Amino acid sequence: MAEKEQTNRTNIRVRFAPSPTGAFHLGSARAALFNYLFAKRYGGKFILRIEDTDAERSKKEWEENIFESMKWLGMEWDEGPNLNFEKDGKKYIGDYGPYRQSERKEIYARYLKQLIKEEKAYYCFCSKEELESYKQYAMSQGLPPVYPNKCRDLDPKEVQKKLEEKKPFLIRFKCPKGKKIIVKDAVRGEIEFDSSLLGDFSLSKGFEFPLYNFVCAVDDYEMNITDIVRGEDHIPNTPKQILIQEALGFPKIQYAHLPLVLGQARQKLSKREGALPISDYKDQGYLPEALINFIVFLGWNPGNEKEIFSLESLAKEFSIEKVQKSGAIFNPQKLEWLNGFYIRKKTLKELARLCVPYLEERGLIKRNEKMIRPKDELLPETSYLVTETKENIFDDYLEKAVSLYQERIKKLSEIGDLVDFLFVKDLDYPAEMLKWKKMASNQELEDSLNKCLKLLSSIEEKSFNKEILEKLLLREAEEMPDRGYLLWPLRVALTGKQASAGPIDIAAVLGKEKTVQRIKEAIEKARSIVQ
C-alpha cells in the first residue's frame, strides 16, 4: 500500500543539507545517498543546500570537500552550488541559485518580521548566563529544560526601549501549550510529541543570524521540498520545524528518519571510530562503487539475497519502506571485502590507471607527459610500451605488473608493497629465505637454482613467455619430490619475498635478461650461507 502511494507521487524534491563544519564522512554520505536514491527512484530532484549559518565554524575547504566527495561517489545534484556536469544534454557550470544559507539572509529576515508582526514570535533579551542557570535548575528538579517564557509578555514599550538601546536579542517562537504534534515518518510510522515540552525555542539571533530549525523550515518551503530524508538525530527537531511551518502557513512535508550509523562502541559514529572523511577512503584506495554498495546496506536491503548493487541499479530498486529502524554498526571488514570484489571486477586497463598514483607516491615509477616507467632502468626503454588513450597514459609493463596482483589486493594502496620488485634494480632479502622449508641442505638449494638458471638460459628471448616457461619449468619441477624444491627458490630469487604471485608469471613479466640476472644473484647469495 505504502509502496503504491510512493510510486504514484510526482514532483518529488528532496535535499541533502550538510553544514560545512567538517569533512564529508560516512554518515553524511549515507544521508546524501538515501536522498539521491529516493529522488532517482521516483524521478524527482535532488537538491544540495549548504547550511552555513554558523559563520564561525563553516569553512570553504569543507564545502569543497563535500562537493568533491559527492562527485567522486557519483552523486550529482540537480540543483545547488558548484554545479559542474552535464545532464540530459544540458551543461551546468558554477552556482545555480542561492543555495547557501549565508546567501539567503533577506529571505529569513522577511519571515522573522512576519512572525513578530503576527505575534507568533517575540524578542527575548535574557542573557546566556541567566538561561544556563535556569536550565541547570530545571534539570536538577527533573523538569524539562525549557525557556521559562520570561520575555514572552514584555511590555511593548520596554521592548522598544531595549531595541533602541541596541541590546542584543534573540527571537523566540511562541510555542503553543499542550498541543499534540504528530510526525508522520516513512520508516517509523507516527511519532507523537507534546508541544509543552518544547518551550519557546529560539529562531534567530537578532535578524542577522537565524538558527537551524527556523532556516530549515523556511528553506524547505522556499525550495519546494516535498520529502525530508535525514538522520534520526533530527527527530527531536522535527516537531519544532512542523510548528514553524504551521505558523507560516507552509504545506506539510513527508519525513523519513534514517537510523544512525554506529561505531564499534554502538555510539553515533565519531572520528575515532572510523568515521573517516570519504576523501580519506579515496586516498587509501577504496573504490567509489564499493563505498556506495557498502553504505547503502547500512540500514537498507532489497528484501532478497542480492548483495551487489551499483548506483544505477540502486536507483531502480531502492525503496524507502525497506529502510531499517535500528542503528547499524559500521563493519570495516565487509567494506574491505567489497572493495576487493570491485577491484577484481575492474578491467586491467582501468585498474592499472587507478594504481598509478600509488606507485608514483611510493617512488616506484616516474611519470612525465608521455611515459610511465620504473624508477630504476630495469629494462631497455623500449620495453615500456607507452600507450596513450584520450585521458590516460600507461604502459604495457604496468598492466602486466598489476595483473599479477589484481586478485590479491583489497585496497589500491596495497599495490606498492607487492609489486615493488618489478620496478627496482636491486633486491634486498636474507639469503636464508631462498632455502625452502623441506630442503635439507644448502647443496639442494644451489642445485635447484642452477637447474633454473640452466633451463631459463636455454630459452630464446622471444619465446620467453608464460606458456613456454610453464612447460619447461613444471616438467622439471614434477621430477622433484615436490614442486616447491624448484619453485620456492625461484620465487625468492625473483621477488625477494616469501609470498608473491606465481614465479612463472613473474618471470614472464620480468623478461629473460632480468630473470637470469636475478637467479645468478641468488646463487651468489646461496653460496654465502654459512654451513
Added chain:
RNA sequence: GGCCCCAUCGUCUAGAGGCCCAGGACGCCUGGUUUUCAUCCAGGUAACACCGGUUCGACUCCGGUUGGGGCCGCCA
C-alpha cells in the same frame, strides 16, 4: 533527569502468525585447488534479550521489564 527511538548469528541482515528446531553475506574454522600469499570451490560455526498475554499455533501481534541509542545550544 525529561522526551523520543530501537531490539534476529560477532557484524550487516531475510523473515509481514504455521513455509523457520530461523535463510543469505562479511568474519572465523575445516577441507579442496596451490610451491607461497591471495583468488576460487565445498562444508562448518553462530542469533529470535527477558517475562506475561492474544491465538489451535508467535521470531512475527499486544503489554511490561531489561538493555542500547538519540536529543534536550544564542551548533547543525
